[in-house]
Amino acid sequence: MTRLFTVLLTSLGSKVVVALTGLGLAGFVVFHMLGNLQVFEGSESLNTYAAFLRELPILLWSARVGLLLIAVLHVGLTIRLAIHNRRARPVPYAVREYRKASMASRTMALTGGLLLIFIIFHLLHFTAGVVDASFSDRLDPRGHRDVYGKVIHAFQNPWFVVLYLAAQGLLGLHLSHGLSSSLQTLGLEHPLLNRLFRAAGPLVAGIVVLGNAAIILAIALGVLRA
Amino acid sequence: MNFTLKVWRQRGAGERGRFVIYPARDVSPAMSFLEMLDVLNQQLVLKGQEPVAFESDCREGICGSCSLVINGIPHGPDRGVATCQLYMRRFTEGTTITIEPWRAKAFPIIRDLVVDRGALDRVMQAGGYISSNTGGAVDGNTILIGKDRAESAMDAASCISCGACVAACKNASAMLFVAAKVSHLALLPQGEPERATRAKALMKAMDREGFGSCGNQYECEAVCPKSISVHFIAAFNREFLRATVAEPGPLTEIPSDPHAEFR
Amino acid sequence: MIALDSKVPSGPLETKWDRHRFTEKLVSPNNKQHIKIIVVGTGLAGASAASTLGQLGYHVDCFCFHDSPRRAHSIAAQGGINAAKNYQDDGDSVARLFYDTIKGGDFRSREANVYRLAQVSTQIIDQCVALGVPFAREYGGQLANRSFGGVQVSRTFYCRGQTGQQLLLGAYSALCWQIERGQVAMHPRTEMLDLIVIDGHARGIVARDLVSGKIAVHTAQAVVLATGGYSNIFYLSTNATGSNVTATYRAWKQGAAFANPCFTQIHPTAIPPSEEHQAKLTLMSESLRNDGRIWVPKEASDRRSPDQIPEAERDYFLERRYPRFGNLVPRDVASRAVKAICDEGRGVGPVGHGVYLDFSDVIAREGLGLVRERYGNLFDMYQRITGEDAYEVPMRIYPAPHYTMGGLWVDYNLMSTIPGLFVVGEANFADHGANRLGASSLMQGLADGYFILPYTIGHYLATTKNGPISHDHAEARIAADRVTMRTTKLLQGNGRRTAASFHRALGRIMWNACGMARHRAGLKHALQTIPPLRHDFWREIAVPGSGESFNQELEYAGRVADFLEFAELLCHDALHREESCGAHFREEHQTVDGEPVRDDKGFAHVAAWEHVPNGAPILYKEPLTFEFIKPAMRSYQ
Structure with a gap:
């Protein structure tokens, strides 16, 4: 067990855990986006889906605890790495020019940190329902919680639209580097597949952002109504 | 040609550094960058001032001594070359050229543009070798090594330990250096017996020396004078995982020095 | 007064080294750990010697003036390393490598030393492979060879164009192992500035810590110098800017004989100096002379650009003077001819030090693609340094000092005239005679360091009673x-x-x-x-x-x-x-x-010259007898 910890506490060991948890979180984000898209099928579909997720409390809570654990590992180890990295260059360069390091890759800590704040906000908003007092939980005609109504209500408010769209930008940046980077960290690399591996990040990030933004914009522009 | 040089000057490790501006006049375009600095230093010496300290030796891009960050890029604007292989015709007349040392906690400044890269040596001493005694080696052709494999090992082995990868990395990580060294030996059958211990030992040594961790930004590859590929970083990551999972080590403690009992 | 006893064993050439090794006294393992040896220099000879001595159980204090032992100038050797492996079955043998080296040295080296060098050459390759040197391989996995330096067999092993770096990294990694084991204490950024001789024996050095400036005394039972050559005496050479004669010269002043200092090798194909402040010359592979034609304008101080000079007004002077070998005459012949032409004022380029090496004929004959494939890297390097495209305009070349065969005099045991002072690699005068064959310097450095010195130094240590020396002796x-x-x-x-x-x-x-x-x-x-x-x-x-x-x-x-x-x-x-x-x-x-x-x-x-304080040096002669090869004359006309 101590051996395992010594491995995990090397920078590369930590990075492997960050990569694995990152991939897990990315998987969740994709799954979340696909679920959300059901909003286009109308209130019945979305509310039934939401109810289905809540039907098995064991599943729900183990998923929640699992996700929380993954997120804590991801964030905790990243903070540890980031502090170490910051210390590795105490005096910065006066002039700095990058040839290859992308904007997304250089701002991972920033986008990650902002995303964390957003996720807490998002949970408070949609899951706990403490952010927006103008909407009170109610049931739809079939007796399910009216998630659909809540979503529509939220994105009719331009402030939420701007906020959520901005968050999508952050998510896109973070995912686009993070995903490909995770593959490299796990050693998933091959001369024949490298283009695929390196494109995976931006590709998945693009799909997630497009999917989520489509929902927000569809509501904001009045395509979807209550 | 004429330039304005903005050079980092620092008397020693603990002291405060600052930029000093020097004019460089009548520079021949055929001069190398370091020869341009030589001329500046000659002028300073004749004025009784201390010359700008910088390192160089072979001046043909193989010893890895030279180490300047020029206008924000380690080894300057040309790709695939060391600082000593950079020529003044590459620069635009009249511009300001900023010259800084490699900046990393693991590379403390000795003076001006000279840094202490002993950390790279210490990483190598942690296990960047094949423990093979002199004498008694089997014939070179006993173990066959395919051409492709030999060439890949050579790709990794072409690292000149200049430390530009560290200087370029946002996190001051020595990952490309470590990966190149580990990959070189891991690709060869002679390096096979110590493959797992080597990967783990070098990883720990890199952390111990205060280098950062790899952010997979590939800036290292872009400044490497030998254009060593980040492919080797992925290979090293695999090597480390393999070492951890497949070869966790014997269950009994073994003495680190097999000769200890004979002392 | 010094005595030059070469200590060459008698008897048949083939068994001298084996018999000598048997008669040498050994140091017992118990005693080794009480013995400290100083090794100065960490090139091929120094690093291989220090690591092997450490592995044998001696304590080694190893010094280099670089920031890391891996930067010594052996690293810049490009071509390759010779070994009498005869893997190509093309008639090579220890005897042939021995013969070629003696003949290449123009019969000014010791037969016994050179034969031993040829003998151990095969072990060097095996040792380097074991240390992970990525030598070029054939498709079937066997070691590849090329022909080098005008010899008739393919016996040169190589790692792309950086054989020196790979061999040095091998020796350096072995050194790293011994440092990790605590057998070798490495002192980087420390320059040896004097030799300490006590009761006639070399017992230590004075070195300056280049960072703190502190001058300190280091003592030991024996001192090994592996400090390279002195080509930089010519200011411009292909040597690294830091290469110097200080260590061997100061040892000379303390009584070690210096042998054949005038044997300095010039390499014909370097990129010419272009301006006064140039710090060094860069070597171009000699293989360029296979396809390029060397010429200068017939008229002195003809300032026209080369494409403006018609064929009739060009002087292909090597082809003219040496019709049989043309542009492929040996290094020294080509170098002299080039310098003579430039001294006549017919040199080309900004400072008149250079001759054209023209590829237009071969490009016209065999196509640009082929030339690019064969010499692409060299043409790129040339363009980077000179800013000229050698596919369009002729290259310019000029000879450059490259290697020094002379060095401190050593006997068969690599010990100088000061007992306890051993000299290995380019720093000694030993094996190359008056001229060195291509790809032989790496061979000699590693032969001395891995396989010869570790044996011979033991005999000295076993037969000499040396008590510890205090630092304020x-x-x-x-x-x-x-x-x-x-x-x-x-x-x-x-x-x-x-x-x-x-x-x-x-x-x-x-x-x-x-x-x-x-x-x-x-x-x-x-x-x-x-x-x-x-x-x-x-x-x-x-x-x-x-x-x-x-x-x-x-x-x-x-x-x-x-x-x-x-x-x-x-x-x-x-x-x-x-x-x-x-x-x-x-x-x-x-x-x-x-x-x-x-x-x-x-x-x-x-x-061999002895230092005399405030006087002219005294010459001593060690006669060279050739028992096994009859000296012959060479001719390239």
């Missing part, structure tokens, strides 16, 4: 004071001229008088001009800063000061050797066709 203190005084003196010049300007001036004198072609009057003139230059040096030298800190100008000035003294020894030797042999060409000794004339009756000896 009188002799050690005297040596340290010598160094301190010299360092202080360097800081007291009146600051009018820089060390580089003196180095350039000395280089010019040496290149003209003692470069590729030497003659009596020129050498005598040089011997008259060097002392005043040295006098000016000590009066006018500008070294700012202090001795108690990192001071590169101080390091450099100290090295130049030694070159300024050593230059005289080189000229004395060149003056004494009234013959032309190998790389040493005396204009008085040539045939009407300009071929060198060797004098085996008068000069078949090693010239």
